[in-house]
Amino acid sequence: MESNMAAVSDTIAPLSNAEAVDAPRVGAFLIKPIEVVSALLLALIMVLLLAGVASRYVFSVPVIWIDEVASISFLWLAMLGSAIAIDRNEHLRLTIFTGMFPKRAQAFINTLSLLVMAAFLLVMLQPAVEYVMEEWYVTSPALNIPNSFRVSAIAFGLFAMLGLVLSYAVKTSTLRDLAVAAALIGAIAGAFWLLSPALLRLGNINILIFLVGLVAVCLVMGVPIAFCFGIGTLAFLAFSTRVPIFVMIGRMDEGMSSIILLSVPIFVFLGCILDATGMGKAIVDFLASLLGHVRAGMSYVLLGSLFLVSGISGSKVSDMATVAPALFPEMKRRGHQPREMIALLATGAAMADTVPPSIVLIVLGSVAGVSIAGLFTSGFVVAMVLLAVLAALARIKASGENLRNVRRAPLQAIGRTLLIAAPALVLPFLIRSAVGGGVATATEVSTIAVLYALVIGIVLYGGIGWRKFYGMLVETAALSGAILLILGTALAMAWALTQTGFAQQLAAFMTGLPGGWMIFMAATILIFLILGCVLEGLPAIVLMAPLMFPIAKNLGINDVHYSMVVVTAMNIGLMAPPIGIGFYIACKIGNVSPDEAMGAIWPYILALLVGLVLIAAIPAISTSFL
Numbered sequence: 309m310e311s312n313m314a315a316v317s318d319t320i321a322p323l324s325n326a327e328a329v330d331a332p333r334v335g336a337f338l339i340k341p342i343e344v345v346s347a348l349l350l351a352l353i354m355v356l357l358l359a360g361v362a363s364r365y366v367f368s369v370p371v372i373w374i375d376e377v378a379s380i381s382f383l384w385l386a387m388l389g390s391a392i393a394i395d396r397n398e399h400l401r402l403t404i405f406t407g408m409f410p411k412r413a414q415a416f417i418n419t420l421s422l423l424v425m426a427a428f429l430l431v432m433l434q435p436a437v438e439y440v441m442e443e444w445y446v447t448s449p450a451l452n453i454p455n456s457f458r459v460s461a462i463a464f465g466l467f468a469m470l471g472l473v474l475s476y477a478v479k480t481s482t483l484r485d486l487a488v489a490a491a492l493i494g495a496i497a498g499a500f501w502l503l504s505p506a507l508l509r510l511g512n513i514n515i516l517i518f519l520v521g522l523v524a525v526c527l528v529m530g531v532p533i534a535f536c537f538g539i540g541t542l543a544f545l546a547f548s549t550r551v552p553i554f555v556m557i558g559r560m561d562e563g564m565s566s567i568i569l570l571s572v573p574i575f576v577f578l579g580c581i582l583d584a585t586g587m588g589k590a591i592v593d594f595l596a597s598l599l600g601h602v603r604a605g606m607s608y609v610l611l612g613s614l615f616l617v618s619g620i621s622g623s624k625v626s627d628m629a630t631v632a633p634a635l636f637p638e639m640k641r642r643g644h645q646p647r648e649m650i651a652l653l654a655t656g657a658a659m660a661d662t663v664p665p666s667i668v669l670i671v672l673g674s675v676a677g678v679s680i681a682g683l684f685t686s687g688f689v690v691a692m693v694l695l696a697v698l699a700a701l702a703r704i705k706a707s708g709e710n711l712r713n714v715r716r717a718p719l720q721a722i723g724r725t726l727l728i729a730a731p732a733l734v735l736p737f738l739i740r741s742a743v744g745g746g747v748a749t750a751t752e753v754s755t756i757a758v759l760y761a762l763v764i765g766i767v768l769y770g771g772i773g774w775r776k777f778y779g780m781l782v783e784t785a786a787l788s789g790a791i792l793l794i795l796g797t798a799l800a801m802a803w804a805l806t807q808t809g810f811a812q813q814l815a816a817f818m819t820g821l822p823g824g825w826m827i828f829m830a831a832t833i834l835i836f837l838i839l840g841c842v843l844e845g846l847p848a849i850v851l852m853a854p855l856m857f858p859i860a861k862n863l864g865i866n867d868v869h870y871s872m873v874v875v876t877a878m879n880i881g882l883m884a885p886p887i888g889i890g891f892y893i894a895c896k897i898g899n900v901s902p903d904e905a906m907g908a909i910w911p912y913i914l915a916l917l918v919g920l921v922l923i924a925a926i927p928a929i930s931t932s933f934l
Contacts (some may be wrong), residue, residue, distance in 0.1 A: 313616045338471055339395045342886045346785035347778055350383045350927055354642045357755040362372060373450040378570060380458040387574065387791020387916060390534075392562060392782065394472045399790050400534035402419040404840065406530040418483040420489040422473055422529045423680055427493055428539050429470040435554040436463040439561070449844055459561055466738050467482050477708035489625075491755060507548040512808055514548035529568040533789070533847050537797035541804050551807070556800045563799030563850065564792045567751070568674040568863060573788035574754035580780040584772050585765030588617045588630035594729035596635070597717040604699075604706035605714075606639045610649075611698055612655045615691060616736055618660035624890060626863070628657050628897045646900045647908035654905075655912040656697070658675025658879035659694035662687035664740040665757075669793065670750055671846055678854040680750045681867045684743045686930045690872045697919040731764045791846060796804055798850035806854060818820075825863040829924045832856060832870070833877045840881020848878055854877050872923055880916045881894040883907060 360374040368890035393399050406417055440463055443455040473517070477486060500507070507514055538560075543553050582588045595609040595616075602608070613631045618624075632653055641651050661668055664684035673680035735757060742753045766772060772780075821827045835856075839848035853874075860870040882890040885906045895902045924931050 309363055320839070322652045336859040338467060338468060339392060340813070342391055342468060343536065343782045343785075345386060346388045346392060346789075347781035349381045350386070350577065350781050350785055352571065352754055354574060354577075354758060357574070357751060358486070360754060361752050375567065376448050376450045378567065379567060382570055382573075383458055383561070383565055384461040384464075385785055386462040386467070386789055386792035389573075389785035390465055391468040391472060391789070392470050393790040393793075394476075396786050398786050399534060400794065400889070401530050401532040402527045402887070402889070403530055405528040408699060410571050415481070416485050416489065416696045417478060417529050420492065421482070421526075421529050422477040423493055424484070424526065424539060425471045425527070425535045426470060426477065427497075428535055428542060429466050429473065431542060431553070432538070432557065433463065433470070435465050435559055436466050437556050438539055438554055438857065439463070439557040452546050458565075462557060462561060464823055470913040472806040478773035500543065504547045510548070512810055512813075512865050514544060515805065515808060515810055518544035518548065519805065521621040523801075527842065534793040534797045537794070537801045537847065537851070541797065541801040544804055549807075556804075559800035559803045560796035561650065563675075563796040566674045568670060568680065568749075569746045569792065569795070569870065571749075571751040572667055572791060573759055573784050574751070575667055575670075576791075577780060578665075578758050578786040578892055580784060581761045581765055581772075582617065582732075583630055584776060584780060585761070585769040586734075587761065587765055587769055588613075589634050590725070590729040590732050592631055592634045593615050594722075594725040594733070596638070597722045599724045600638070601714050604703045606642060606644070607652055607702035607706060608699060610635050610639070611695055611702070614653075614656040614660040615663055615695055616733065618657075618663040618666070618691075618736075618848065624657040624661055625755075625893055625897075627660060628653055628894055632894075632897050645908070646898065647905040648705065650852075650894050650898045650900045653898060654696060654883040654891050654909060655880075655916055657890065657894065658876075658883045658916060659691055659698055661691075661879045661882045662694075663691045663736070664688060664743060665750065665754065666875075667791070668846065668849065668878075669871070671749075672796040672849050672853060672875065673871040673872055674688050674717070675799070675850050676797075676867070676871070677859045678857075678867045681743050682934050683871055684740055685933050686872055687875075688740055689933055690876065690930060693923060693929055694876070694916060694919040697913065697915045701915045705911075725767070728768075735761060765789070794847050795842055795850050798847045810855075814855055818859045819862060825860075825865055826925075827867070827872075828859065830874060832860075832873060833920065833924060836874050836877035837881040838883070840878035843885055849874070866927060866931050868934060869927045872930040873920070876916075876920050876923060880913060880920065883909070884913055888889075891894070 321904075327448045336572075351578075355380045356374050360371060360896055363369050363374075390868040406414055409417060440456045440460045443459045448455060450460075463853050481489075501738060502524075507517070510517075521538045526536040531539070541556060542553060545553055571759075592609065592613045595612045597608070599605045599608045599612070610631060613635070614627050617630050620626045623760055632649075636649055640646065664687060666687060669683040669687055672678060685799060738760070739753055739757055742756070743750050747903065808865060818828055818831065822832070835847060835852065839852065842848075857867065857870065857872070878885050879890075882888050883894070885891045885902065890904075891909065892902055895905055898905075
């Protein structure tokens with residue numbers, strides 16, 4: 309089975325031109341030590357958190373300094389992981405537009421994208437160093453050491469990323485492209501600097517110029533989303549305000565340092581364990597033996613597997629990469645068209661993204677201040693509503709399914725697959741009940757789940773070699789770094805928006821809309837459908853949650869109910885062609901052309917929209933079990 313990380317990196321365009329994809333890793337001398345340190349940091353974080361759980365719940369003696377050491381390690385992991393993600397081409401970016409240009413133009417645009425990233429990193433280095441110096445006078449409460457030991461990770465990470473980006477630029481671009489791209493960036497920056505007195509007088513029009521226009525141009529060029537947000541915010545602060553760039557580093561630090569986010573890399577690692585040990589396949593095999601003989605049975609199995617597997621991995625990519633290879637061959641044999649299978653896979657993954665331990669829900673709880681226990685409880689119910697509408701459509705679509713050679717599995721076979729799958733089936737319910745019941749935090753549960761999965765996976769499902777284990781740690785660091793850098797730059801951009809007074813103006817406008825909370829909910833659905841297509845889930849949430857949630861609260865909308873509408877709308881947008889990134893990932897995993905699958909997915913998108921309208925219009929779906 310392909311690893312989920314390979315599926316992502318193959319779907320997202322490379323950082324350099326097409327001919328350079330197989331080029332030697334020019335930053336190997338730098339990246340190898342970073343990979344080793346990142347793997348050690350992730351292992352240290354998990355050991356520390358397990359020790360903290362044991363000291364608190366077993367020995368009733370909480371160890372205060374554990375959280376501080378974990379926090380320091382976490383920021384270093386995020387920044388080092390961001391560097392690894394550049395080396396592995398795992399930073400999320402929009403590529404649909406770059407492919408429309410002629411091949412020669414694509415090479416120049418890729419060079420320009422690299423130098424835009426390098427310019428951002430170079431400019432941010434000085435304020436990052438100043439931030440380290442300022443934080444020397446702030447000491448941590450438990451360890452009593454300067455906070456500079458923690459925040460120096462930002463400066464080092466920026467430096468490492470700059471070295472890697474420049475290495476790729478020199479290795480994969482022509483001298484002419486490098487010179488022209490550098491001159492173009494310098495000319496644009498110089499023009500903005502000369503116009504800055506006039507820009508200062510434009511007020512909120514600068515939001516359209518920098519935070520919308522410049523960000524959109526960078527997205528079209530294929531610049532990674534984290535850097536698009538960072539460049540837009542940097543230019544906005546530098547050319548249209550008197551706010552020092554130094555402040556932006558502090559906002560990025562805040563975005564990446566929330567203790568709640570510690571569970572993100574751990575749940576990502578849990579998804580790797582699921583893939584490596586075959587625990588996910590055991591769940592799929594059990595559901596296939598139970599439901600495979602009925603009409604639309606394999607569609608039910610696919611949806612049910614995504615529902616259950618999502619409750620372990622927390623990652624859509626991991627879910628799809630686990631389920632599709634196990635089910636698609638049998639579905640093809642029964643007459644399912646590949647395009648229909650991809651449509652069901654993509655929308656099923658969108659459905660399952662509210663099932664705990666959804667990384668999106670964890671991030672949303674962190675940035676919007678919503679109870680993660682409440683989100684986990686509500687997310688389970690909301691996913692069942694979406695599961696029901698997709699299953700109903702799958703039943704209608706299965707009218708011509710070929711069941712001539714399909715037989716009901718013997719009870720003995722069902723019992724055997726249940727016995728094999730039982731330890732894996734326990735895990736999603738363990739996670740949901742522990743967090744939803746308030747027994748433990750999401751971070752604590754994630755560490756317990758990893759320990760459980762490691763022990764059960766190794767003992768019952770096959771061992772994990774040390775080389776494979778190390779690869780999983782590095783893989784997790786890279787994906788976590790890519791996620792957390794997006795959170796850091798998106799939070800900086802959201803802060804810049806709020807400082808302009810735009811948030812207050814938006815609140816006044818949205819509150820004054822006729823129709824009350826229902827019209828506001830309809831506007832929310834439209835906004836997050838569009839943002840889900842363009843920005844993917846996490847950036848859209850971090851960017852808009854600080855603006856939209858206070859308005860929802862003023863209108864009397866329950867924050868958990870609103871969260872479910874936001875996440876569901878965003879996930880539907882993520883899977884909606886022609887822009888939705890998740891749709892292309894599903895096509896890559898299923899080895900089906902996007903052009904072929906594009907026409908088949910719309911009925912499933914419509915089914916999800918029906919479910920979304922029900923969720924938005926009936927608050928009790930989201931709140932009745934809180």
